[in-house]
Amino acid sequence: MTILLRHVESRDSIALQDIYSDPDAYGGTLQTPYPTEDTWKRRIESLPEGSVSLVAESDGKIIAHGAVICAARSPRRKHVGQLGIVVHRDWRQQGVGSTLLAALIDTAENWLNLSRIELDVYTDNAPAIALYKKHNFQTEGTHPHYAFRNGEYVDCYSMARIRE
Numbered sequence: 001m002t003i004l005l006r007h008v009e010s011r012d013s014i015a016l017q018d019i020y021s022d023p024d025a026y027g028g029t030l031q032t033p034y035p036t037e038d039t040w041k042r043r044i045e046s047l048p049e050g051s052v053s054l055v056a057e058s059d060g061k062i063i064a065h066g067a068v069i070c071a072a073r074s075p076r077r078k079h080v081g082q083l084g085i086v087v088h089r090d091w092r093q094q095g096v097g098s099t100l101l102a103a104l105i106d107t108a109e110n111w112l113n114l115s116r117i118e119l120d121v122y123t124d125n126a127p128a129i130a131l132y133k134k135h136n137f138q139t140e141g142t143h144p145h146y147a148f149r150n151g152e153y154v155d156c157y158s159m160a161r162i163r164e
């Protein structure tokens with residue numbers, strides 16, 4: 001499989017609406033069911049400066065999206081990026097997430113000078129936790145009842161990768 005990585009564009013809003021309509025995608029993140037194309041268009045167009053948002057394409061179809069959003073609302077946190085990643089269910093467990101994550105880390109650390117990449121992941125999301133550990137993210141703590149998901153509260157881990 002040949003994967004093309006490129007920056008997200010406004011025209012990708014329909015593809016992102018499709019990817020995030022999947023229950024695993026909104027269930028594994030902080031997104032909500034029935035995402036609108038408009039919401040994704042606005043997100044794409046209001047990406048904070050110093051952030052990176054990439055899509056992975058195979059045969060012209062978008063199969064994954066991931067971003068590191070610069071936390072520069074405070075000047076003292078401008079070295080920090082917040083990570084999110086989703087692979088379309090038909091392309092999971094084929095190395096797409098790992099390829100996309102490696103590109104996000106490289107761009108964030110070596111080009112945008114983000115030396116701390118942080119994320120929150122539900123404690124029962126074994127695939128995501130394994131992916132992050134593989135890329136040297138460390139678990140920093142647990143947040144009980146961090147979010148509401150499908151009728152109940154779920155715990156999450158805070159994980160981060162610090163550039164050496």
Ligand SMILES: CC(C)(COP(=O)(O)OP(=O)(O)OC[C@H]1O[C@@H](n2cnc3c(N)ncnc32)[C@H](O)[C@@H]1OP(=O)(O)O)[C@@H](O)C(=O)NCCC(=O)NCCS
Binds near residue numbers: 086
């Ligand atoms: C988490 C996610 C992005 C992984 O993407 P992926 O393309 O399937 O991951 P890869 O195929 O690149 O796998 C990378 C590593 O992750 C781990 N992994 C992936 N799927 C796994 C699974 N089902 N069970 C256990 N480990 C898994 C493995 O360590 C794997 O490395 P290996 O192949 O060398 O063993 C994908 O499952 C997904 O989109 N989930 C729904 C959305 C989500 O939860 N996003 C994360 C929010 S914090």
